[in-house]
Amino acid sequence: xxxxxxxxxxxxxxxxxxxxxxxxxxxxxxxxxxxxxxxxxxxxxxxxxxxxxxxxxxxxxxxxxxxxxxxxxxxxxxxxxxxxxxxxxxxxxxxxxxxxxxxxxxxxxxxxxxxxxxxxxxxxxxxxxxxxxxxxxxxxxxxxxxxxxxxxxxxxxxxxxxxxxxxxxxxxxxxxxxxxxxxxxxxxxxxxxxxxxxxxxxxxxxxxxxxxxxxxxxxxxxxxxxxxxxxxxxxxxxxxxxxxxxxxxxxxxxxxxxxxxxxxxxxxxxxxxxxxxxxxxxxxxxxxxxxxxxxxxxxxxxxxxxxxxxxxxxxxxxxxxxxxxxxxxxxxxxxxxxxxxxxxxxxxxxxxxxxxxxxxxxxxxxxxxxxxxxxxxxxxxxxxxxxxxxxxxxxxxxxxxxxxxx
Numbered sequence: 001x002x003x004x005x006x007x008x009x010x011x012x013x014x015x016x017x018x019x020x021x022x023x024x025x026x027x028x029x030x031x032x033x034x035x036x037x038x039x040x041x042x043x044x045x046x047x048x049x050x051x052x053x054x055x056x057x058x059x060x061x062x063x064x065x066x067x068x069x070x071x072x073x074x075x076x077x078x079x080x081x082x083x084x085x086x087x088x089x090x091x092x093x094x095x096x097x098x099x100x101x102x103x104x105x106x107x108x109x110x111x112x113x114x115x116x117x118x119x120x121x122x123x124x125x126x127x128x129x130x131x132x133x134x135x136x137x138x139x140x141x142x143x144x145x146x147x148x149x150x151x152x153x154x155x156x157x158x159x160x161x162x163x164x165x166x167x168x169x170x171x172x173x174x175x176x177x178x179x180x181x182x183x184x185x186x187x188x189x190x191x192x193x194x195x196x197x198x199x200x201x202x203x204x205x206x207x208x209x210x211x212x213x214x215x216x217x218x219x220x221x222x223x224x225x226x227x228x229x230x231x232x233x234x235x236x237x238x239x240x241x242x243x244x245x246x247x248x249x250x251x252x253x254x255x256x257x258x259x260x261x262x263x264x265x266x267x268x269x270x271x272x273x274x275x276x277x278x279x280x281x282x283x284x285x286x287x288x289x290x291x292x293x294x295x296x297x298x299x300x301x302x303x304x305x306x307x308x309x310x311x312x313x314x315x316x317x318x319x320x321x322x323x324x325x326x327x328x329x330x331x332x333x334x335x336x337x338x339x340x341x342x343x344x345x346x347x348x349x350x351x352x353x354x355x356x357x358x359x360x361x362x363x364x365x366x367x368x369x370x371x372x373x374x375x376x377x378x379x380x381x382x383x384x385x386x387x388x389x390x391x392x393x394x395x396x397x398x399x400x401x402x403x404x405x406x
Contacts, residue, residue: 033058038066062092069097077101079108086115097123099149105129106137113141123149125175135160139167149175151201158186165193173199177227180205184212191219199225203253206232213238217245224248229279230256236263243267250274255281255305262290269297276300281307281331288315295319303329307360310335314342321349331360333385340370347374354380362387369396376403 028036037045037058049059065088070077082104086093093116098104104127113119113134119142124130130153138145145168150156156179164171171194176182182205191197197220202208208231216223217238223246228234234257243249243264249272254260260283268275275298280286286309295301295316301324306312312335320327328351332338338361346352346359356378361367368391375381384400386392 030058034061034063037061038063060088062089065089066092067095068093069095069099070101071097071099076103078103079105082108083111086112090115091118093119095119095121097121097125098127099123099125101127102129106131106133109134110137113137117141118144120144121147123147124153125149125151127153128155131155132157132159132163135163139163143167144170146170147173150179151175151177151203153179154181157181158183158189161186161190165189169193170196172196173201173225175199175201176205177201177203178205180207183207184209184215187212188215191215195219196222198222201225201227202231203227203229204231206230209233210235210238210241214241217241217243220246222248225251227251227253228257229253232257232259235259236261236267239264240267243271247271248274250300251277253277253279254283255279255307257283258285261285262287262293265290265294269293273298274300276326277303279303279305280309281305284308284310287311288313288319291316292319295323299323300326302326302355305329305331306335307331307333308335311337313337314339314345317342318345321345321351325350326355327351328355328380329358330356331358331385332364333360334363336363336365338364339366340368340374343367343371344374347377352378356381358383360385361389364389365391367391369393369399372396372400376400 037048040048045059045065049056065085068085068089082098096116096119106129109124109130110133114137122138122145124134132155135156138148148164148168148171150160156176158181161176161182164174174190174197187208192215200216200220200223208228213234216226218241226242226246226249234254236259239254239260240263244267252268252275254264260280262285265286268278278294278301288311291312292315296319301320304320304327306316314337317338320330346356357380359375359381361371362385367386367389372392375384386397
């Protein structure tokens with residue numbers, strides 16, 4: 001072994017010295033070094049670029065910058081940084097996340113679009129400076145774009161969706177949550193030109209009405225995920241069209257859509273057998289009748305949020321326990337008619353032994369320690385919410401903890 005330099009063997013010291021003649025550069029071909037560098041994140045690549053001239057060239061090679069996420073690196077960047085990244089990466093860049101980069105605007109993203117024409121995934125979540133001009137640039141230069149996140153970009157209007165419909169026909173997933181200027185006209189233009197859409201996130205798009213949903217149902221047969229949380233104007237009419245036209249639907253969120261009734265649950269049961277996730281929190285008109293139809297037809301359900309579905313009783317839990325063996329997460333918060341008997345059925349159902357991981361029972365006043373006894377059979381249970389369950393005692397919780405202790 002070679003002599004030591006400050007505790008490091010000379011051979012190791014030479015391997016990591018600033019000299020371009022370092023051993024590692026001689027022993028490994030450039031192609032292999034590039035391959036190694038391709039597994040490094042942004043921060044590590046930047047550090048490697050400072051080691052030596054040859055490593056600087058290798059680390060900043062565009063092939064290493066196919067996926068960039070600046071969220072955990074630096075969010076206070078200015079537009080010129082994005083422009084420099086786009087020039088460095090060029091056609092190599094496939095995925096870029098600028099989530100939370102408040103200083104990035106339309107000008108920088110126009111340069112980005114011109115330089116990175118092979119981009120497939122772009123997140124601009126929270127980039128509040130951008131306007132419809134950015135979507136116009138993406139439409140013009142980025143035909144391969146598949147996933148676009150514009151969540152909380154509140155200056156976005158129908159013009160953005162119309163632009164995307166003209167140049168981004170490969171779009172599969174679009175998030176325009178909280179873009180509350182969007183109406184049915186923008187949705188109509190988008191869905192008619194992007195038939196491969198699989199995910200639409202429209203949370204907080206409060207101007208959307210049933211006509212927009214009818215367009216989605218008519219033109220998005222591949223749709224798998226749809227989020228309509230707090231789209232308070234929609235009713236059964238529009239959602240039934242979705243169910244009838246989107247048979248591959250696996251995830252639906254309509255939490256806060258207070259107008260919907262059991263008709264939606266019947267439509268889902270009759271048309272969407274692959275449904276895995278259903279979020280209907282604060283939909284207070286839903287009853288056991290609707291959930292019975294749903295449970296008997298949608299056997300792949302894994303997650304259900306029924307918070308503040310105040311009319312449901314143990315009858316819903318009985319049906320879920322019988323027909324939904326894959327159930328993993330169930331929220332029953334503020335479902336004040338649920339009793340220990342419903343939890344007993346759930347605890348003895350097929351999902352109990354291996355699947356059920358989370359159950360939320362906060363503000364269920366009829367739940368007692370007996371429910372905790374029934375949940376002992378849920379071997380995968382990781383979390384139970386019991387806030388304001390006045391009949392649950394410390395002794396009951398302690399017994400459950402002792403039972404589940406490894």
